[in-house]
Amino acid sequence: MQFTLNGRKADVQSDASTPLLWVLRDELNLTGTKFGCGVMACGACTVHVDGQAQRSCLLPVSAVAGKSITTIEGLSADRSHALQKAWIKHQVPQCGYCQSGFLMAASALLASKPKPSDDDIDAALTNICRCGTYDAMRAAIHDAAGAQA
């Protein structure tokens, strides 16, 4: 199965029905994308598929053949994405396990809505955070939205 992954060609051997999440984590050893529930209820597995936020735990790798996938590892080379800077400035992560998924969902949101309202954020970010980083996260998103050109 071939697809573009973080700007490079990927060629994977996993069965076509294997969810993209497990291809990323267990075949490609890209462990930034996380497993939280396996039923698309928590968002920890969020990646971009052709720029759209997509939960990957039930997405068969065959469905992304020929497409462009971005994972947290590809969000920037050096934590330079506006959201990553804002996340650090506002000290958003606590345990950190959900944060890759939130950053991928938030970056897709900002790409389509550069200045999202609180309602836009609520609608787009339905991921779960068990550490309750929601207040800091909301502030960071608004901050990054303000910082983006």
Add this chain to the structure above:
Amino acid sequence: MSTDTAFTTDDTTKEPRRIGRRLFLISAALVGGGVAVGAGYVTLKHNKNKNFVLPSPDNGGASFGAWLTIDGQGLVTAYCPHQEMGQGIMSLAASLVAEELDANPAQMRMAQAPVTPAYANALMVLDGLPFKDDDHGMVATATRGAMRHVVEAIGINGTGGSTGTRNIVDGVQRAAASARSMLLEAACRKLNVPVGELTVAMGVIQHAASNRTLNFGDVATDAGKLAPREATLKPRSAYRMLGSTGMQRLDVPSKVDGSAQFGSDIRLPGQLYAAIKHAPVFGGSVQAVTFADKTPQIKATVQGTNFIAVVGTSWYAAKQYLDLAKVTWNDGPLAALSSADIFARYAQALADNKGDVFETRGERAKPVAGGKDVTADYRVPFLAHATMEPMNCTVFLRDQNGVPACDVWVGNQSPIVMKWMLADVAGVESDKLTIHTPMLGGGFGRRIELDVMNEAIEIAKAVRGTPVQTLWSREEDMQHDVYRPAAMARFSAQLGANGLPTRMLAHLAGPSVSTQFMKRTMNLGGGMPDRTSVDGVVSLPYALPNLEVKQTLVDTGIPVGFWRSVGHSQNAFFVECFIDECAAAAGQDPMAYRLALLRANTGNAHAQRCIKVLEAAAAKSGWGQPLAQVPGAKVGRGIALAESFRSIVAEVAEVVVGPGDAIRVRRVVAAVDCGFAIDPVNVVAQLRSGVHFGLTAALYGRIDIDKGRVKQSNFTDYRMVKLADAPRVDVVIVNSDAALGGIGEVGTPPIAPAVANAIRAATGRAVRELPLTA
């Protein structure tokens, strides 16, 4: 007496493990009912522990005792014996070091301390002793002192009870102050100037008069050769960094780019993956299993006592294959157990009106003529931990030059207990068992348990010589947890002429977390009163002249464990809802009522601190001012006060009820007195974290038992608060001169009663049961 628990490891059919004296002492210490055993049991280990020295860095520099190293490049690594699960403890250790050293935050690193008895955590044990916090009588003092010696000799340590900061602060600051003095002495020898002419700032030692500077890396090796010394710690007034906003946690950057490594991210050469399925009924076991024909990806199948597992080249392949297995389970004696049965047993215990009395004040039985009676029964359900990262454990069991060796990578909350308990399981000598602790994707008390590791080691035996990562599905994680106990409580009070209670009785019913934990972790018996069952009901700061608090132990076999804030998580709900019902019966404002109860407790230092915290929460939340109304709904404010883990927290919740049954928590204000907020940004974060954790439970959390098994299975039926329904949470820090208190758990106890009390204020309907939504 507790009944036998049905939650067992698969060791129950084997010979009892060799239990040394050390484990007997641990049992006595942890269950909290024991009095210290004679000093004869405590031997040489005590002195050895005090002199532990970290290995020196590989690239020059030196180590400075047990808490920090400085390498040839001037990188300062702070070693922390507590595990990082989001509370920021490892970074806090680095901040403490940086302040005392006058280091540049950019040169700081954090690392897990080696697993050795040198890093004992006495507080975890002492906090559990059955003495009131303000009891400084002879017995309490002697017991605490003796127990501290015992604990430090054994070296027991763990991450829990919000004890991390309090546990390390003294040792870390002293070590860093000593290191600073050693660096300066080395510098003054190198520069040939008196030490008084040197200044230190941001990792640079400066001799202004001659315009020369040295970096820490320039003098670390020489400094390491000098003798450690007692050096004066910085007074708080001199802090450049601690206590101010703007501190940045060292673990945050790796958590925004996917590079932070959690247990489930471990990837070793040739690593295999295991999927696991446990007997669905608690206490059940495998009777028979038939696996399908193996595919090339499947390397082994494992039949444990109460689980089956499949090992393959990928987790997904192993899981798919596991799901094809045909298993017959022996359900065991709990197969008919339901939540209704459990609550019926609790209700019977309350009706029987017996139990262990944990606190009395005055004359509990004395009725007061003409007083108004207030009585209420409360109940709360079992709750799951639901850490964001499901349970997992990676084990590499093999023979090295003919000698068995085992490495374990797992998010845990006590590496040293793991080392003691798992060497025999793995069949290795203790010094051949190496524990590696990565970042934890949430802990909340779940990862102090050893079940995950025990099973992962059994699975590793099937593929000896190859590393294998056992990963649980979310369903397994949710249905084979150790739960926050379900519990019931009956409160009654008589109110005097001024409306305040003249007499209060509190009777709690539920299982004992500590007893179960000791039995399943160390196979040690219990039956002693468990102080954690009454945490949050005893030692209340309110003036309650005649009081009795008792608890009846009712264990139904459902496994229960430490869940963020433990006994406080249910008891604060009971107490603070009841105080509100008393206030309502007296026709008084709940805030004023609490202030009156605290003021009446004259001479109690805690009560004074509580007053300040309540007033801070009231001021910030606008208590008493009109609430913004919502058409078609009722809006109310509720207050709750709870002291837990040596910190005092008051929370005000603003809740919109309706239309219909809808409940929306619009805003929460939390005021906290943790003595001194070392990292105020992180204190705010931890309080918000505790609030959201408790709020999710209060609104939605319930684990129901049906036919001996858990009904809920995933986030689809175990609902979580998300951004859209998360209230804004404002945190007010009230610094006091009190000793440091914990912050990791303390935001959780007050939120359920604050919300319940807001609902009562809005609707007139008292809340007696959780969760708040169906």
